């Protein structure tokens with residue numbers, strides 16, 4: 352028998368489950384799981400890769416060097432971090448900050464799915480290639496960063512990872528420019544995107560469409 356879906360899911364329920372999760376081996380090496388944080392009515396959801404050292408210690412997303420850069424990027428774009436929801440593809444730190452493995456991403460995907468379903472954000476901003484791959488499998492981040500797309504009714508804006516911007520000045524410049532697009536994208540989302548009513552999932556994925564707004 353399959354377990355029935357919980358009837359009243361909540362972000363708190365997801366966070367509690369994540370903190371006790373043993374679905375993949377990352378649970379063995381983590382200090383604290385990092386479910387993500389932000390208000391339930393956030394219009395923007397940022398999805399990073401996975402917790403680093405400082406996130407693993409504190410249980411909070413993007414609090415280390417990449418997080419400080421994210422804070423700067425948000426401020427420069429006129430956005431308040433306290434109004435955004437911030438999470439990661441995997442909720443536990445990969446040892447030595449290695450890339451998350453496909454099996455770990457798959458094991459953790461249900462939590463992100465539930466967070467997206469609960470938040471129904473107007474805009475999802477993916478940070479780095481692992482969160483990009485969830486919406487744009489097989490695409491190259493160098494080609495599609497900064498391009499707002501509609502994925503089955505969900506607006507998604509892919510970006511480089513802030514940590515990449517700390518290492519590479521050209522990515523830093525791209526990130527600053529791409530972040531400037533967020534307020535415009537949000538405006539477009541508010542106009543275009545009456546939150547989708549329970550949409551029937553068809554088996555066929557809609558191809559990502561580039562919006563013609565920009």
Ligand code: URA
Pocket residue numbers: 399400401402403406411412413414415417418439514
């Ligand atoms: N890098 C990420 O991808 N996520 C964090 O939470 C911190 C650093």
Ligand code: SF4
Pocket residue numbers: 369372373374375376377378384441442443455458459
């Ligand atoms: Fe569970 Fe995700 Fe942590 Fe793996 S990374 S133990 S699936 S919360």
